[in-house]
Amino acid sequence: MNTIFVLFFVFFIAPMADAQTQLRFVTWKSEADAVWKQIVGEFEASHSGVEIVREVGPHSSTEFHDLVTQKLRNRDPQMDVFFMDVVWPAEFAAAGWALPLDDFFSAERQKEFLRAPIEADSYHGRIYGVPVFVDAGMLYFRKDLLEKYHLAPPRAWPDLVRQAKLIQTRERDPYLTGYSAQFKQYEGLICNMMEFILSNGATLWDEPALRGTLHLAAAKEAVRFVRDQIVGAISHRGVLAYQEPESLAMFTQGKAVFHRNWPYAWEIANDPARSKVAGKVGIVPLPAFSGHQSAATLGGWQLGISRFSRNTRLAWQFVDFMTSSETQKRIALYTGRAPARKALHRDPDILKKNPQFRSQYETFLRAAPRPVTPVYQPLSNIMQRYFSSAIAIPDSDIDQLAQSASRDMDRVLDLLRARGGP
Amino acid sequence: MKASNEPALGFLLPSVVFVFVFSLYPIIESFRLSFYRMILTLPWLGERFVAWENYADLMTDPVALKSLTTSVIFVAITTPVEVILGTAVALVLNESFRGRGWLRAIVLVPWAVPTVVSSQMWRFIFNDRYGLFNFLLFGDAVHRYWAPLAEPGLALMSIMVADVWKTSSFAALIVLAGLQGIPKELYEAASIDGAGAWQKFRHITLPLLKPALFLALLFRTIDALKVFDLVFVMTQGGPADTTNVLQFYGYKKSFAEGMIGYGSTIAVAVFLVSLLLSIVYIRLLGTRLLGKEGGA
Numbered sequence: 117m118n119t120i121f122v123l124f125f126v127f128f129i130a131p132m133a134d135a136q137t138q139l140r141f142v143t144w145k146s147e148a149d150a151v152w153k154q155i156v157g158e159f160e161a162s163h164s165g166v167e168i169v170r171e172v173g174p175h176s177s178t179e180f181h182d183l184v185t186q187k188l189r190n191r192d193p194q195m196d197v198f199f200m201d202v203v204w205p206a207e208f209a210a211a212g213w214a215l216p217l218d219d220f221f222s223a224e225r226q227k228e229f230l231r232a233p234i235e236a237d238s239y240h241g242r243i244y245g246v247p248v249f250v251d252a253g254m255l256y257f258r259k260d261l262l263e264k265y266h267l268a269p270p271r272a273w274p275d276l277v278r279q280a281k282l283i284q285t286r287e288r289d290p291y292l293t294g295y296s297a298q299f300k301q302y303e304g305l306i307c308n309m310m311e312f313i314l315s316n317g318a319t320l321w322d323e324p325a326l327r328g329t330l331h332l333a334a335a336k337e338a339v340r341f342v343r344d345q346i347v348g349a350i351s352h353r354g355v356l357a358y359q360e361p362e363s364l365a366m367f368t369q370g371k372a373v374f375h376r377n378w379p380y381a382w383e384i385a386n387d388p389a390r391s392k393v394a395g396k397v398g399i400v401p402l403p404a405f406s407g408h409q410s411a412a413t414l415g416g417w418q419l420g421i422s423r424f425s426r427n428t429r430l431a432w433q434f435v436d437f438m439t440s441s442e443t444q445k446r447i448a449l450y451t452g453r454a455p456a457r458k459a460l461h462r463d464p465d466i467l468k469k470n471p472q473f474r475s476q477y478e479t480f481l482r483a484a485p486r487p488v489t490p491v492y493q494p495l496s497n498i499m500q501r502y503f504s505s506a507i508a509i510p511d512s513d514i515d516q517l518a519q520s521a522s523r524d525m526d527r528v529l530d531l532l533r534a535r536g537g538p
Numbered sequence: 539m540k541a542s543n544e545p546a547l548g549f550l551l552p553s554v555v556f557v558f559v560f561s562l563y564p565i566i567e568s569f570r571l572s573f574y575r576m577i578l579t580l581p582w583l584g585e586r587f588v589a590w591e592n593y594a595d596l597m598t599d600p601v602a603l604k605s606l607t608t609s610v611i612f613v614a615i616t617t618p619v620e621v622i623l624g625t626a627v628a629l630v631l632n633e634s635f636r637g638r639g640w641l642r643a644i645v646l647v648p649w650a651v652p653t654v655v656s657s658q659m660w661r662f663i664f665n666d667r668y669g670l671f672n673f674l675l676f677g678d679a680v681h682r683y684w685a686p687l688a689e690p691g692l693a694l695m696s697i698m699v700a701d702v703w704k705t706s707s708f709a710a711l712i713v714l715a716g717l718q719g720i721p722k723e724l725y726e727a728a729s730i731d732g733a734g735a736w737q738k739f740r741h742i743t744l745p746l747l748k749p750a751l752f753l754a755l756l757f758r759t760i761d762a763l764k765v766f767d768l769v770f771v772m773t774q775g776g777p778a779d780t781t782n783v784l785q786f787y788g789y790k791k792s793f794a795e796g797m798i799g800y801g802s803t804i805a806v807a808v809f810l811v812s813l814l815l816s817i818v819y820i821r822l823l824g825t826r827l828l829g830k831e832g833g834a
Contacts, residue, residue, distance in 0.1 A: 178774065182793050189578060189796075211579045211796065290681030300688075301776025354666030356688035356777045366667070490579045494795040501601065501779045508690050508777040520600075531580060 137165045139430055142184060142198040145175045147384060148451040155446060159437050166430065176359060177201045178302045181493070188213035188422060196425040197434055200245050200418045201303075202236045202485065203492050208420060209239035210490035215421040216242040220432045229456050232414050236485050244420055246439045247456030249447060251378040251415030252483035253311050254476065256385060258373050259398040261287070269400045270374075271410075273312070273341060276403050280350040280373050289371075294350025296363045296372035299342075301504035304359055306486065306496055307413040308376060309503045312338040314411035314484055315404035320499065321522075323487040326529040328522030330502065336518050338405070343507045343514070356508050368393060376402065378415055382472055383452025399472050401479050414483035416456065448473075454480060494528045565809065571802035578796030592803040602804065604779065605787040606811075608694065612783060613762040613815075616701050621754050623702065624709025625747075631710065632717040649707040657771035660700040661687065664772075690778040697768050697781055705761070709754040716750025717743070752823045759819070760812045784808055 146152055149172075156168045173183045181204065187195045188208070200208065208214035221243055226234050233247035255276075257269055261283050270276035280294030298304035310320055318335035321328050329335060347356065355363065360377060367375035368384060368391035375381070388394040404410040419435045421428055437443060444455040448466045454473060460466055461477045486492070502521035506512050572592055576585045596602050631642050648656065663670045666685030676682045686696040724742050733741070766785045769775060775782035775790070785808055792801025 178794070179770075185796070186793060207579045207796075210581070212581060300774070301779065302774050352666065352685065353688050354683075354685035357666070357685060357773070358688075362665075371667075493579070494797070497790055497795060500776070501782075504776045505778040508688070512778075531577065531583070534583065 138167050138169055139196050139427060139434055140169045140171060140194055141434070142171045142173060142187070142195050144173050144180050144199060146451070147380065151447070151450040155438070155443055159434060162437075163430075163433070168434065171195070175361070176302060177304070181303075185213075188424070191424045192422075193424050193426050195422050196427060196431040197438075198420055198422065199248075200420045202233060202251075202414055202416050202418065203303075203488075203496075205237045205244045205418065205420070206239045206488045207490045207492055209242070209244045213423055214244040215423045215425070215428060216244060217246065217421065217432070217435075218242055220436070221246055228458060230458055230480060232480070232483055232485055233416050233418065233456050236414065236488060237418055239488065239490075245418030246435055247416060247418050248439055248444065249416055249453035250456050250480055250483070251380075251417075251454065252412035252476070252479050253307060253376055253402055253415075254379060254381075254412065254479065255400050255402045256367060256375040256377060256381060257398045257400070258370075258393060258396055260393075260396040261373055262398070269398060270403050273315070273403045273405055274345070276374060277345045277350055283373050284350065291371050293352045293355070293366060293372045295346050295355075295374045295376070296351065296358070296366045297346075297355060297376040298359055298363055299347065299351075299355045299504075299507060300357050300359055301500050302359065303496060303500070305503050306499055307415060309339065309342065309499075310413050310484070310486065311376070311402050311411050312342055315402065315408050316341075317405075317408045321487065321495065321525055321529065323489065326526075326532055328525035328529070330499070330525070331515075331518045331522040336514050339503065339506050339518070340514055341405075343510070343512065347507050348510055356504075379454045379472075379476065380452045382470065399476075412479050412483045414485040416454075489529075489532070491528050491531060495525055498524045498528070568802045568805050568809070571799055572806045574799045576798040578798060588799070592800050595800065596803050596807060601779070601782070602784070602787060602807075605782050605784040606807075608780070608782060609763055609765075609784040609808075609811075612694065612698060612701075612765060613759055616698050616705075616762050617755060617758045619698075619702050620706045620709045620758050621713075621751060623706040624711075624754060625713050625751065627706065627710040628713035628717055629743075631714055645707045645710060647707075648704045649711070651704070653704065653767040654771055656704055657700060657768045660696070660703075660768075661772050664696050687773055688777055690780045693773050693777055693781050697765075697772055700768055700772065701762065701765065705758060709758060712754040712757070713747065713750050716747050716753075719750075720746045748823075752819070755823075756816060756819050759815055763808060763812050763815070784811075 141156065143152065153170070156170060160166055160168055173180045180199070181201065184195075184198050184200075187198075188211070200214070205214065209216070226243060229247050230250055233250050234243070237243055237245035237247065255269070262269065262279070265279075265283060265286065267279050267282075270279055276295065284292055284294055298308050306320075313320065313330075313335050316334045316338040318332060318338060319329050321330070347353065358366075360381075363372075363375065364377055364381050364384065366372045367377075367381075370392045375385075382397070382399060385391050385397045386394045401410045402412060419438055421431045421435060425431050439456070441457055441460065444457050444460055445463060445466060447453050448455045448460060448463075449469050452470060454476065455461065455466070461473060461480075467474055489495070498521055502517055506514050506517050573587060573589060574585050575583070575588045575591070577583055627645055631638065631645065662668075664686045666672065666683055666688065667680075669683075671686065672680075672683040675684070684692070686692040720743065724746075725738055728738050728742060764785050765783055766789060769781050769783055769786045770789075773781045775786055784804060788801050788804030788808065791797045791804060795801075
């Protein structure tokens with residue numbers, strides 16, 4: 117009799133008590149996991165009876181995308197709130213996966229955030245995500261090495277190559293790489309290559325005209341530069357397999373002169389416990405080709421709510437908490453991520469801890485979003501294939517590869533011409 | 539007779555249901571979807587029946603054809619190597635010596651480790667800065683270190699090494715079972731006739747082992763054709779798309795890009811290629827082999 121009672125309790129009563137208050141949050145593995153855990157814990161503390169289940173996915177954006185979309189495709193109610201990379205909202209909105217947030221997140225409140233991520237979160241006049249932090253590609257450099265050889269931080273890509281070569285020769289360190297960045301075949305490759313292409317006055321594709329543009333001369337020239345001057349010259353071939361963590365490790369080990377990364381790397385590169393070059397790091401906007409403007413790829417992460425969530429009101433309370441001024445300030449202070457709220461870029465505490473944000477604000481304002489489209493993933497895979505083939509094979513036929521990449525992109529973009537409605 | 543069959547049917551039912559739900563239904567559904575154009579991120583295009591259009595696209599898709607070539611190279615190299623290595627291991631394990639039980643358990647470890655874990659391990663081993671591979675090859679001469687996973691010419695080979703390490707023991711297991719089925723008397727008789735170790739292997743072990751070898755070859759071929767996890771963890775298809783095996787390409791189409799119809803077509807293609815290979819194997823090796831054994 118007792119057993120039956122216990123079983124009844126275990127299977128019926130106990131889950132009921134739980135079910136009312138569980139909210140599932142799908143997030144990725146962070147370098148500062150403890151901070152995120154603590155923030156989530158505070159939400160639980162201030163909302164008695166609410167339990168946030170953190171489901172931690174892979175660090176790589178590409179792999180994290182596969183995880184989140186699998187849940188959405190299966191209409192999984194076991195996911196309420198999730199992180200979105202800046203290029204996903206259009207896709208999630210078009211597929212009917214992300215909940216439009218206009219009822220909660222008014223145009224008035226949207227104005228408190230930087231314009232670029234808000235635009236990335238909007239699709240056909242509605243808003244689908246709330247920006248948590250923004251990213252933009254930055255150039256990190258070894259201040260001590262540049263000073264030693266009386267060099268100013270490079271403003272042009274050829275200067276960067278020249279300086280790297282000079283330092284590599286003079287330092288006589290076979291291990292020292294000139295430029296450590298993300299050239300593996302994955303989404304990060306698009307961000308890196310886009311910065312070279314845009315800073316040569318070209319584009320990835322022409323979104324209004326729905327036409328590929330990678331076969332145009334300026335785009336090919338930038339790709340050729342990466343193949344011949346960066347990968348084939350000042351960087352180790354290993355960068356062709358690097359994502360952010362590997363490329364950053366090379367820099368923090370003191371084995372790279374220049375390093376391209378997002379703002380979070382500042383915190384790690386200057387932490388003596390994790391970096392051999394703490395205090396010897398400088399940061400400036402990425403270089404450009406002559407006659408053109410420097411370009412930084414807009415990155416960053418948003419919180420979205422699943423359309424299949426059964427508790428959207430509580431989900432919104434959580435999103436609201438996670439994107440509040442207080443939370444973003446803590447994220448900025450303890451993880452080095454740049455806040456998506458404009459006002460925080462003038463916050464004295466944040467600027468004291470992260471003085472680099474002051475000079476980066478301009479970069480954040482100007483950061484270039486990847487074009488907003490629901491077919492971003494197929495386009496990205498075509499570009500990843502093209503860029504990787506073009507730069508990893510020393511004698512690649514860039515003209516021919518670019519031509520066929522552009523043509524393939526045209527075919528994908530053509531799908532949008534037949535659009536019936538959003 | 540009939541009455542005694544009825545309970546048997548009842549016992550069979552669960553496994554029949556299981557096979558239908560988890561094997562047959564997905565295969566049929568993949569076939570069905572491969573005749574539709576369905577793009578999850580563009581729901582307004584709807585689910586349109588396109589007959590053989592996806593198949594026509596597949597035939598002219600250079601990426602798919604290159605992926606197929608990559609898959610075929612992967613199968614053609616890893617499968618024989620695994621069966622040969624597996625046979626060597628099985629021959630050793632079939633001898634009686636002290637610690638054989640331990641060794642048998644150890645040999646199975648690579649097979650028992652989840653592929654995702656062992657792939658991650660091999661990714662570290664092949665790392666261009668701290669990888670064990672480089673340390674063994676070049677020691678402290680760091681400037682000579684290679685980056686196998688970054689080189690278009692080496693990445694696929696690195697994945698093949700990881701696969702051989704992992705699944706040779708599976709081949710060994712099958713071959714070992716075959717070895718144990720060979721009667722001892724044959725060897726004793728051969729010894730009396732004055733046969734040496736090589737002659738015994740050549741004229742007794744090898745012929746009687748053929749069914750087991752064939753089975754190992756068949757299993758490994760089908761499995762190698764479906765390789766996915768190694769690529770997913772180690773290279774994501776790069777560099778220069780050189781490790782983009784067909785199964786991974788299909789995954790990208792279905793799951794990352796939401797092209798359900800086209801992705802299913804690729805899955806069906808993988809299925810048909812393995813079916814074709816299996817039939818070829820059975821025709822070439824199987825019947826001839828069975829016929830010979832039967833006659834002998």
